Amino acid sequence: MSKAIIAGSACVIFSSLTPEDVHRFKTFSPDALTIRSENGEAVFRLDIDDDGLGSISPEGAVLGCATSAEGKATITVIINPAEENKLKLAQDRLGSALLRLEEMEAFLLGQMETLAAAQDRATAMIKQM
Numbered sequence: 001m002s003k004a005i006i007a008g009s010a011c012v013i014f015s016s017l018t019p020e021d022v023h024r025f026k027t028f029s030p031d032a033l034t035i036r037s038e039n040g041e042a043v044f045r046l047d048i049d050d051d052g053l054g055s056i057s058p059e060g061a062v063l064g065c066a067t068s069a070e071g072k073a074t075i076t077v078i079i080n081p082a083e084e085n086k087l088k089l090a091q092d093r094l095g096s097a098l099l100r101l102e103e104m105e106a107f108l109l110g111q112m113e114t115l116a117a118a119q120d121r122a123t124a125m126i127k128q129m
Helices: 019-028 086-110 112-125
Strands: 003-007 010-014 034-036 042-048 054-057 060-063 074-078
Touching: 003 086, 010 086, 019 042, 019 112, 034 086, 042 086, 054 074, 054 086, 060 074, 060 086, 074 086, 086 112
Parallel strands: 042 060
Antiparallel strands: 003 010, 010 074, 034 042, 054 060
């Protein structure tokens, strides 16, 4: 699942999803990118930013355009360089959001076969003349 590493004044969150994974879900199963409460309200959303660093909050995450060496999407959060206890600050500011992101990633990774089947069905329906 996702993990976060603090380096200098940046906290980099490494997703277990690739940008391509998120784009495929956006195309073939967009509702899967939202965690909903029992009454149907959106409580966490996942998206991707093809041009930026990404962002994360308790309400959602936007994966950035940078990827890890393994091709996984990342989010870069800037931390005040003057902050003495960057680890505690990151835990306080990102803790609940990281837990939601982990929940979302686990669900999406479990849906990969279903997504591939939907993509195959859609591809079979479209023919080029």
